[in-house]
Amino acid sequence: MVGATVFSAALVAAAQVVLATPVARSGYSLKDSHNVPRGWAKVKRAPADHVMQIQIGLKQSNFAELERQLYQGTSMLVSDPEHPKYGQHLSADEVKELVKPTKETTELVHEWLSENGIMPSYNSAKDWITVNLPVSKIESLLDTEYHIFEHKDGAKVARAPSWFLPNHLHDHIDTIQPTNSFFRARAQASDAFVDVGILTDPNLKHYPTSSGIGAVCNTSSVTPQCFETLYKTKGYKPRSTDKNKVAFTNYLGEHPIRSDGELFLEKFRPEYVSVAQTFPQYVIADGPGDGPITDGESHEANLDFQAIAGINPRTPIISYSTGGSPPFTPSNSTPTNTNEPYLVWVNWLLEQKSIPQVISTSYSDDEQTVPASYARRVCQQFAQVGARGTTLLFSSGDAGVGPYGECVSNDGLGTDKFLPDFPPSCPYITSVGATKNFEPEVVAYRPAFVGSDGVAHGNYTSGGGFSNIFEIPPYQKKEVTNYVKNLKGEYDGWYNKKGRAYPDIAAQGLYFAYFYNGKEGTISGTSASTPLTAGIISLKPLGFLNPWLYSEGYKGLNDVTEGSAVGCGVDGFPAVKGWDPVTGLGTPDFPKLVKLAGAKL
Structure with a gap:
């Protein structure tokens, strides 16, 4: 076992910023409070005239029915060709009807805003309200104070760790942001870029493989030809390419570079090189569009496009570039979008009548930096x-059970804890871990080293864990319960045994062949395994995967039983036979998945 991390009392104290809860005014009471995460420091009061965009999440009327159909209906419709409604899903209008707030909720919230001179703007489902207001008005509305908080990397935001509501509205409003959310989306790529021929990883070994795999697979630069052979997608012609689409999301100012996509396809998929110039890119909330980049930007966006196009260039690809969470500029009194990007993007997506069948996202952050009420609504x-x-x-993340030296709780106690990530901890998505090697595949793990290029490369491990916000969903309860039981008490107290566990599946995630800024190199991370999996799944879209994967689809996956989720100074959760919180249920055996889903190759 790797040596356990030791945290001093001084370090714990410095890591936490705990604010006293202010006293509510008459008729108000505390709605939500969240400790300021490590790395942030309160600087000063936010300027009263600074304008922020506030999003108010109203209580949804019948989410329980939507969840029931998602768990029991959608999975059954997708996986059972004999079902009379096989392949059918809820329409946009049917979904909106299920989440539309009650008349009482809408009227009470609208009345409150009107009394404060605020004209709300609703989304089409009426479950979210958006308003642009100066800080002074928001403070009055929520009986709170906004301060400027500065991150150790220099970024600044205006936040209120505690906020209040009139008592009669507590059951009608789930969340209001940005208030006490401090999480910062980060791309899950463990190496930004390594030129081909420059890096020599002393940990890298070439393992014997069969003649078929060995002819196209090399651990130092894994190509689309390797992926299609390893996962047996070669020769498969995707169905309904006039209707099906696959997409990927970009945040933090990233967007894919078409010229790099062209170079990648020219080498690995020359017959589809035109795809790099024709795929649409949607710009949301002042996100970036096509254009030049400065060195170091858009590695993730480039990787996402290339990983998808390399395995499935025939299905139309869509790129989404979403703005949000910019540094705070005190002199700027015009409306700015400081909402976290996931909410901005998903609310935009839900307004569309037609959406892609598969969407890949390679960003996440520490779950404990996200207020539970906000995480649940997103x-x-x-x-x-x-x-x-x-x-x-x-x-699923690139730091195993948590980054070294950072595995401390954010509850004011400063206890040693594994750090699950959000959104991969959400039970309504499919989380993807990473593997390396080929026969057999094992957990993607690479200890820190200094390469022959003289550059230090950090520790990288496929992420996994147990949520502290979401309970075990019914579809994985048996697998998770058995896994925890078989740990026999190891790591007790470090994780939540009753939490939603992830990842669900895995795919290759070490040293992807990749082009950036006109050069060929490699890149690693669950940022690579996730779009690769999206490309594979989009060959035969299956809808929400998880209930089907755990009940039937696992038979079409290659179980991974070697390695562990190294992190937090310990070995972390081990890969075992069956499901585990580092590679999930395993990697794709595509023909088996297609057969299980009721289609013929």
Whole structure:
């Protein structure tokens, strides 16, 4: 076992910013409070005239029925060709009807805003309200104070760790943001870029393989030809390419570079090189569009496009680039979008009549930096996407059970804890871990080293864990319960035994062949395994995967039993026979998955 991490009292104290809860004014009471995460420091009061965009999540009227159909209906319709409604999903209008707030909720919230001179703007489902207001007005509305908080990397935001509501509205409003949310989406790529021929990883070994795999697979640069052979997609012609689509999301100012996509396809898929110039890119909330980049930007976006196009260039690909969470500019008094990007993107997506059948996202953050009320509502938005027949894939993270030196709770106690990620901890999405090697595949793990290029490369391990916010969903309860039982008390107290566990599946995630800024190199991470999986699944879209995967689809996966989720100074959760919280149920055996889903190759 790797040496356990030791945390001093001084470090714990420095890691936490705990604010005293202010006293509510008459008729108000505390609605939500969240400790300021490590790395943030309160600087000063936010300027009263700074304008922020506030999103108010109203209580949804019948989410329980939507969840029931997602778990019991959608999975059955997708996986059982004999079912009379096989392949059908809820329409956009049917989903909106299920989440539309009650008349009482709508009227009470509208009345409150009107009394404060605010004209709300609703989304089409009426479950979210968006308003642009100066900080002084928001503070009065929520009986709170906004301060400027600065991250150790220099970014600044205006936040209120505690906020209040009139007592009669507590049961009608789930969340209001940005208030106490501090999480920062990060791409799950463990190496930004390594030129081909420059890096020599001393940990990399070439394992014997069969003649078929050995002819196309090399551990130092894994290509689309390797993936299609390893996962047996070669020669498969995707169905309904006039209707089916696969998409990927971009945040943090990223967008794919078409010229790099062209170079990639010219080498690995020359007959489809035109795809790099023709795929549409949607710009949301002032996100970036096509254009030049400065060195170091858009690695993730480039990887997402290339990983999908390399395995499935025939199904139309869509790119989404979403703005949000910019640094705070005190001198700027015009409306700005400081909402976290997942909510901005998913609410935009749900307004569309037609959405892709498979969507890949390679961003996440520490779950404990996300207020539970906010995480639940964003997760419920993902459920709406799944109910419409879309597979949402999220990367499981690149730090095993947690980054070294950071595994401390954010509850004010500073106890040693594994750090699950959000959104992969959401039960309504499919989380993807990473593997390496080929026969057999094992957990993607690479200890820190200094390469022959003289550059230090950090530790990287496929992420996995147990949520502290979401309970075990019914579809994986048996597998998770058995896994925890077989741990026989190891790591007790470090994780939540009753939490939603992830990942659900896995795929290759070490040293992908990749082009960036005109050069060929490699890149690693669950940021790679996730879009690769999206490309594979989009060959034969299956809707929300999880209930089917755990009940039937696992028979079409290659079980991974070697390696562990190294992190937090320990070996972390081990891969075992069956499901485990590092590679899930395993990697795709595509012909078996297609057969299980009721289609013929």
